[in-house]
Amino acid sequence: MEKTLTLQVNGKKHTVTVDPATPLLYVLRNQLQLNGPKYGCALHQCGSCMVLLNGKANPSCQIPVDAVTTLSITTLEGLIRPDGSLHPVQQAFVDQQAAQCGYCLNGMVISAVSLLQETKKPDDTAIREGMQRVLCRCGSQARVMRAIKQAAQHS
Amino acid sequence: MKKSSLAGAVSRRKFLKGAGCLTVAFSMTDTWAAVGEVVANDRLPDSLRRHPRVSAWLEVLADGRVRVFTGKTELGQGIRTAIAQVAAEELDLPMERVELVLADTGRTPDERYTAGSASIESSAMSVRYAAAAARQLLLERAAQKLGRPVAQLQLENGVVSTAGGKKLTLADILDGKQIEDEVRLPITLKPKHTYRLVRKEVPRSDIGRMVRGEQVHIHDLRLPGMVHARVIRPGSYQARLKKLDEAALRQAVPGILKTVVDGNFIGVIAADEYAAIKGQTYLYQHAEWSVPDTLPAGKSLAYHIKELPAKTERVAEKGIIPSGSGAVIKASYFKPYLMHGSIGPSCAIALFEGGNLQIWTHSQGVFPLRDALQKWLKLSAEQVHVTAVPGSGCYGHNGADDVAADAALLAMAYPGKPVRLQWSREEEHAWEPYGSAMLMELEAGLDNAGKISHWKLDLWSDTHSNRPGGDPSKLLPAWHRKEPLTLKTSGFSGGTARNSEPYYTIPNLQIDTHSIAGPLRVSALRSLGAYGNVFAIESFMDELAEKAEKDPMAFRLMHLSDQRAITVLTKLQELLAAQKVSSGEGIGISFARYKNTSAYCAVAAKVAVNAKEGSVQMQQLWAVVDAGEVINLDGLKNQIEGGMIQSASWTLKEEVQFDARHVTSRDWVSYPIVRFSDVPAVAVTVVDRPTEPPLGAGEAAQGPTAAAIVNAVYRACGKRVRHLPVRPDKVAG
Numbered sequence: 001m002e003k004t005l006t007l008q009v010n011g012k013k014h015t016v017t018v019d020p021a022t023p024l025l026y027v028l029r030n031q032l033q034l035n036g037p038k039y040g041c042a043l044h045q046c047g048s049c050m051v052l053l054n055g056k057a058n059p060s061c062q063i064p065v066d067a068v069t070t071l072s073i074t075t076l077e078g079l080i081r082p083d084g085s086l087h088p089v090q091q092a093f094v095d096q097q098a099a100q101c102g103y104c105l106n107g108m109v110i111s112a113v114s115l116l117q118e119t120k121k122p123d124d125t126a127i128r129e130g131m132q133r134v135l136c137r138c139g140s141q142a143r144v145m146r147a148i149k150q151a152a153q154h155s
Numbered sequence: 156m157k158k159s160s161l162a163g164a165v166s167r168r169k170f171l172k173g174a175g176c177l178t179v180a181f182s183m184t185d186t187w188a189a190v191g192e193v194v195a196n197d198r199l200p201d202s203l204r205r206h207p208r209v210s211a212w213l214e215v216l217a218d219g220r221v222r223v224f225t226g227k228t229e230l231g232q233g234i235r236t237a238i239a240q241v242a243a244e245e246l247d248l249p250m251e252r253v254e255l256v257l258a259d260t261g262r263t264p265d266e267r268y269t270a271g272s273a274s275i276e277s278s279a280m281s282v283r284y285a286a287a288a289a290r291q292l293l294l295e296r297a298a299q300k301l302g303r304p305v306a307q308l309q310l311e312n313g314v315v316s317t318a319g320g321k322k323l324t325l326a327d328i329l330d331g332k333q334i335e336d337e338v339r340l341p342i343t344l345k346p347k348h349t350y351r352l353v354r355k356e357v358p359r360s361d362i363g364r365m366v367r368g369e370q371v372h373i374h375d376l377r378l379p380g381m382v383h384a385r386v387i388r389p390g391s392y393q394a395r396l397k398k399l400d401e402a403a404l405r406q407a408v409p410g411i412l413k414t415v416v417d418g419n420f421i422g423v424i425a426a427d428e429y430a431a432i433k434g435q436t437y438l439y440q441h442a443e444w445s446v447p448d449t450l451p452a453g454k455s456l457a458y459h460i461k462e463l464p465a466k467t468e469r470v471a472e473k474g475i476i477p478s479g480s481g482a483v484i485k486a487s488y489f490k491p492y493l494m495h496g497s498i499g500p501s502c503a504i505a506l507f508e509g510g511n512l513q514i515w516t517h518s519q520g521v522f523p524l525r526d527a528l529q530k531w532l533k534l535s536a537e538q539v540h541v542t543a544v545p546g547s548g549c550y551g552h553n554g555a556d557d558v559a560a561d562a563a564l565l566a567m568a569y570p571g572k573p574v575r576l577q578w579s580r581e582e583e584h585a586w587e588p589y590g591s592a593m594l595m596e597l598e599a600g601l602d603n604a605g606k607i608s609h610w611k612l613d614l615w616s617d618t619h620s621n622r623p624g625g626d627p628s629k630l631l632p633a634w635h636r637k638e639p640l641t642l643k644t645s646g647f648s649g650g651t652a653r654n655s656e657p658y659y660t661i662p663n664l665q666i667d668t669h670s671i672a673g674p675l676r677v678s679a680l681r682s683l684g685a686y687g688n689v690f691a692i693e694s695f696m697d698e699l700a701e702k703a704e705k706d707p708m709a710f711r712l713m714h715l716s717d718q719r720a721i722t723v724l725t726k727l728q729e730l731l732a733a734q735k736v737s738s739g740e741g742i743g744i745s746f747a748r749y750k751n752t753s754a755y756c757a758v759a760a761k762v763a764v765n766a767k768e769g770s771v772q773m774q775q776l777w778a779v780v781d782a783g784e785v786i787n788l789d790g791l792k793n794q795i796e797g798g799m800i801q802s803a804s805w806t807l808k809e810e811v812q813f814d815a816r817h818v819t820s821r822d823w824v825s826y827p828i829v830r831f832s833d834v835p836a837v838a839v840t841v842v843d844r845p846t847e848p849p850l851g852a853g854e855a856a857q858g859p860t861a862a863a864i865v866n867a868v869y870r871a872c873g874k875r876v877r878h879l880p881v882r883p884d885k886v887a888g
Contacts, residue, residue, distance in 0.1 A: 001409065022429040030428050035375040036368040040498050041580040045823040048498055077368040090366045097358055097789055100797050101231030101548025102365040103372060103499040128831040135823065137498050138231050138548040139800030141834040143793070 005069050009034075010078030020066035025049045027065045028075060036076030036106045040135070047107035047134030051075050057114035059133075076106050079113065089113050092151035093144075100138030107134040112148045121152050199340060202226065203281035206264035209292070209334035212285035213242060217331070219313040219324040220252045223282055226266025227274040228258045228519060229361070231548035231797075232853050233790035234274045236359045240786060241279050244352045245286035245345050246325075247310050250360075258521045258543040268520035268622060270679060272753055272851025275786055280849070287345065288338040297328045347784075347845050354845065356789035361545075373517050373544035374502045378573040381504065382412060383428040384565045385435035387421040388582055389635065390446035391817035392676070395419060398443040408434045415568045418637035422565045424574060435579075448815035450674045457489040457594050457878060460615050465669035470652040474663030476609050477600065484702055485598045488691035489878040492675050492811035493590040494820065496828055499547030500583035501554030505566035506573040512539045512566065516559040517546025523624045524556050528563055531627030531640075550681035550801070550853070552622050554578055554587045557631035564632055584826060585818045586631060589811050590680030591617040592673055593651075595691035605703035607714060609663035612655055612691075617673040619650025619683035629678075650683035654858060657692045658748045659714035675811065675818065682854035685749060686802065689858020690865065693745040694877065697866045707744055707866065719842075720748060723757040723779040726840060730777050731759055736870075739764055740774070743866025745859040754782040754852035755842075758799065758859035761835075764871040769887025771868055773803055773835035778856055780839065783847035791852055792839045798856035799837055804829035806861040807881050 003020045006013055009032060016031045023042070028034045028051065040048025042061040049061040052074035079087035086094065089112045099105050108131070115122060115130030122130060127148050136144070198204070206212070213223045223242045229235045235255050243253045256263055266278055290310065297315040298305045300323060309316050316322045347353075365371050389396065396419045404423075405411055410430030415422040421442065423434035451459050477483075504515040512534060518524045521541040529539045546555060562576040578586075594615040600608040621642070623629040628640040651668050680686075700710035708728055715721050724746055736742060741764070746757045761774040776799045785791055808827050812820045820826035861879070868886060869875050876885045 018427075019429060026429050026432075033377065034368060035370055035372075038372075038374060038499055039577060040500075041823060043580060043822055046498055046580075075368065076366070080367060086366065093366050094358070094363050097362055097793060099231070099362050099365060100233075100793060101372075101545065102362060103374075103497070103547035105362075105365050106368070109366060128834075131831040135498055135828060135830065137496055137801065137828065138550075139797030139804075140793075141800060141829075141831055142796055142837045145831075145834075 003066065005066055007065070007069060007073060008071065009073045010075060016065070018065060021064045024051070024060040024063050024065050024068055024073070028060060034075050034077055038103060038106050045135075047111060048104060050107040050110035050134070052110060052114060055114070055117055057111045076109055079109070087113065088154045089116065089147070089151040092147040092154070096143050096147040096150060098140055098143035098147040100140050104134060104136040104140070108136070108144050112144070112151065115148070116152055122148070197340070199284060199338065200277055200280040202264060202266050202277045203284055203338055206281075207337040209285050209289050209336055209338060211264050212282055213289060214333045215325045215329055217326050219326045220254060221246060221248060221313075221325070222254050222256060224256045224263040225278045225282065226258050226264040226522070227269040227278045228517075228521070228543035229545045230269060230519065230550060231545075232274070232794055233359050233787060234269070234278070235361060236357060237275060237786045237790055238279050238282050240352045240357050241283040242286045244350055245283055246290055248313050250352065250357060252313055260521050260525045260539070260541045265522040267523060270519055272749060272853040272855065275849045276851050279786060283344070284342055285338050287342045288336070289334050291343060292334055292336055293325060293328050297323050300328065354785050354788060354843065357787055358789070371545055372499065373504070373515055373546050374499055374577070376504060376515055376544055378504060378506070381573040381575050382424050382426055382569070383431040384422055384424045384562065384574050384576040385431045386561050386576065386578070386582070387423070387435055387438045387442060388586055389419050390444045391449065393449050394444045394446040396421070396442065397445055399438065400441065403441065404434060404437055407437050413569045415565055417564065418635055418639060420564065420632050420635040422561065422576070424565060424569050446816050450813050450815050450817070452813060452815040456491060456592055460592055460594055460671055460673055463671040463673070465615065465671045468668050468670070469666070470668055471656045471664060471666040474609070476611050476663055476665045483598050483600050484699060485596070486695055486698055486877060488595040488597070488694060490593045490687040490690060491809075491879060492592045492677070493680055493805050493809050494584065494811055494826055495549035495551045495553035495587055495590075495680055496826065497547040497549040497553050497583065500578040500580055501558035502546065502575070502577045503559040503562040504573050504575045505559070505562035507566040507570045510538060512563060514539070514541045514559050514563060515544050516541060516555060517544060518555045518559055519552065520622060523622065524559060526625035527623035527627045527630060528560060530625070531560070531630065531633055532563060532567065551590070552588055552620070552678040552680070554583050556623050556629070557586070560630040560632050581821045584821045586676070588621055588676045588678030590686070591619055591651075591677040593684065593687035595687060597691060597695045599695065599699055601699065601703050605705055607659065607661045607699060610657060610661045611664070612666045613669065614651065614655055614667065614688070615669045615671055616651040616684060616687070617671055617677045619653070619677070619679055621678040650679065653683045653750060654685035654688045654692070654747055656751060658717070658720060658746075658751055659711070660716050661714065675813065681798075681801070682749070682857035685747070685854065686805065686857045686861060689745070689747040690806075690861040690879065693747065693859065693862030694865050694875075697743070697869065698875065711746055717748075719755050719781050720746065722842060723755045723781050726779045726842065727757040727759055727777060730779070730838070730840065734761065736761075739766065739871055741867045741869065741871030743863045743868070743870055745862035745866060747855070747859050749851065749855040754780055754850045754855040756780045756795070756852070756855040756859050758856060758863040760860065760863035760867040762864065762867040762871055764868060764886060766872050766887065769883030769885070771807060771881055771886060773807070773833065773864065775836045775838070776803065776860065776863070778839045779842065780852060780855060781842040781844060782852035782855070783844050783850040785841060785843045785845070786849055788841060791841060794853045795839045795856045796837045798854065799860045800829065800834055802857045802860035803835070803864060804833075806864050806879055807833070810880050
């Protein structure tokens with residue numbers, strides 16, 4: 001029942017032996033020990049588990065791992081530059097202190113990176129649309145919007 | 156030593172003694188005495204009185220860094236940073252030389268719950284006093300070692316030095332020991348005008364770690380040999396397990412290490428998390444339950460809770476309430492059950508090994524949880540060790556304690572391995588203890604001058620705290636085991652009455668609470684009863700202002716006597732002066748002082764209403780807050796910004812729904828909360844009062860925001876929404 005698969009995660013090849021139906025989220029978290037993508041609902045309703053699939057933000061909680069073997073997968077950890085410095089979006093979230101508990105931070109940062117790749121200088125409406133899938137319970141959204149505007153200026 | 160400042164200190168001491176209630180510290184041996192700082196406080200913070208030793212609060216590490224202990228935990232409110240700030244400030248250390256240990260039954264002071272906006276007032280102030288006492292003692296001991304008077308010593312960056320160049324680190328001074336002395340008044344505190352860190356927007360270091368994907372949350376804690384568990388909850392509060400085929404499960408799902416069935420409690424354990432999920436899914440599909448109809452579905456909840464047997468208590472009384480004659484204004488307000496709704500469902504890790512139980516939890520009270528677990532599982536207090544690890548935020552008592560209790564049961568059935576239990580989205584939604592539904596019936600009279608002559612509130616509510624507090628019957632799995640415990644109601648109505656008394660000057664007043672046992676499981680949600688009470692009071696204030704033909708702001712100001720309350724409202728008025736309001740738009744205001752003793756908070760909301768569809772778009776929220784002395788300016792703003800957005804979500808969107816069997820709000824579609832399209836611009840203005848004590852502010856915006864929104868909706872379209880949430884059908888037309 002288990003299968004050996006090769007994944008492209010954060011610029012590196014990883015070989016895992018898992019049930020091929022396992023949602024990508026659990027493989028990233030357990031086999032690859034990545035903390036970025038978080039479990040939130042497994043229903044595509046909250047955005048906690050966002051990863052970049054070929055550069056676009058996608059939830060990872062339902063998609064089976066064997067459906068993503070040909071894609072380039074990037075998690076929060078993979079945004080950090082080789083010299084250890086932060087991606088401009090990560091840096092903007094730190095600068096704007098755009099979190100409280102921070103559980104939603106992964107979905108926020110990944111979605112913002114994806115948004116800014118498609119729209120270089122998004123206005124408020126474009127930011128809201130781009131971030132609509134990600135929920136926050138602490139009410140950090142106003143700060144997240146400030147962080148995205150900062151990142152847009154510096155990218 | 157400057158003579159003039161010394162004289163100033165003495166004269167201030169005389170003045171304060173004349174005031175009759177203040178103790179003044181004045182130590183000739185301390186370097187700060189030169190600038191005349193005093194301790195204007197005649198009692199130690201509560202937590203420090205219970206744990207008076209310096210070593211309970213801080214220790215000096217071998218490399219000269221300082222480790223600070225708090226009995227509170229990080230909820231996203233930034234307490235970790237605020238407490239480190241006050242310690243670093245008093246000890247003149249850079250922030251990176253101070254590390255913080257959050258609540259842990261094995262190490263930190265027992266400060267019960269991280270709740271009630273009390274962490275700055277109790278824990279941070281205890282750390283401030285302990286650090287100040289430590290500084291004093293360290294300097295005195297350094298003086299002995301160096302053969303110089305304290306006045307000739309400098310303490311900077313963790314090094315005590317003399318003018319002649321002799322140096323001692325904090326670790327050198329203590330020779331590997333810790334400061335076991337008790338903190339006693341008087342204590343010389345650092346003069347506030349010399350602060351480098353306190354009041355500043357010191358950034359939280361944990362956000363940097365989170366943004367890199369480092370382990371911060373309990374959900375990301377990985378322990379060697381850890382196995383994964385899932386639970387299978389009954390179909391309802393009263394459901395009974397009829398049939399479960401364990402052999403069929405093992406055949407259908409490979410990789411299950413253990414199935415635990417104890418009455419109606421069911422759990423599965425697997426080495427692989429997805430195998431545990433498959434086991435859980437199989438059992439949700441195949442276990443058979445009897446699920447009786449027990450909930451009052453289809454009835455008006457506001458009507459239902461008023462009909463339940465109630466325990467009535469008069470919580471405030473002043474003057475005489477007129478009966479019968481005279482014109483009175485009446486209105487009835489309602490708030491439904493609200494969900495904590497953490498984005499990450501609750502999670503815990505438990506390890507049972509050698510007869511000892513270790514729990515990692517995002518509970519807001521590790522000591523009371525330990526007490527409850529120990530009684531429930533028949534262990535001694537020494538056998539149970541509970542460590543706080545931050546979880547997913549919500550500000551209140553969500554499933555944290557329950558999932559820890561679930562994990563404890565599973566770990567005891569599968570000893571020797573750390574058992575990680577992750578609740579599902581549906582379990583968190585359907586089983587967490589909600590914020591209680593409340594009905595507020597208000598009545599008031601106006602005199603000829605348009606002032607309130609009397610005020611009467613009748614308030615129906617279930618309790619607002621069922622935290623474990625050492626009582627295992629409050630833990631969800633305790634209801635489900637073979638020998639179930641029945642929830643004992645706490646009889647604690649304090650949460651219900653919170654902010655039930657208006658902060659306005661009213662000559663005749665009467666407030667009665669009617670405590671009921673409602674149909675759904677409830678416990679503490681951010682601000683407890685204050686959200687419902689302030690929503691009602693501040694909606695009613697607008698209704699009364701209209702009857703009195705007064706402007707809502709002027710009407711509030713004419714009933715306030717506390718200058719700090721007047722200041723936050725007048726500042727809000729200034730902020731709104733330039734606002735223009737178009738057709739279909741409205742601005743509403745609101746005010747409360749949290750608990751009537753904590754932070755002052757005035758809120759304004761600007762909304763646009765589409766009368767045809769009944770939709771309400773929030774445009775902007777403003778808050779003016781006075782939390783006394785500010786410890787971390789950005790932390791305070793973040794709490795108020797987030798509090799306003801969370802409260803706006805409760806007010807506009809949220810209502811836990813149920814049918815005759817159980818809760819039907821089981822995901823983010825059936826229980827929507829605000830998304831980015833709903834979120835307005837927010838602006839927070841802080842009135843800093845560095846000479847006043849700090850006041851808890853984390854929950855201060857919840858009530859005022861609700862009323863400001865509802866008042867804005869009224870001004871935009873003439874519809875007064877008295878029953879929350881502000882759904883389109885109540886606004887349309």
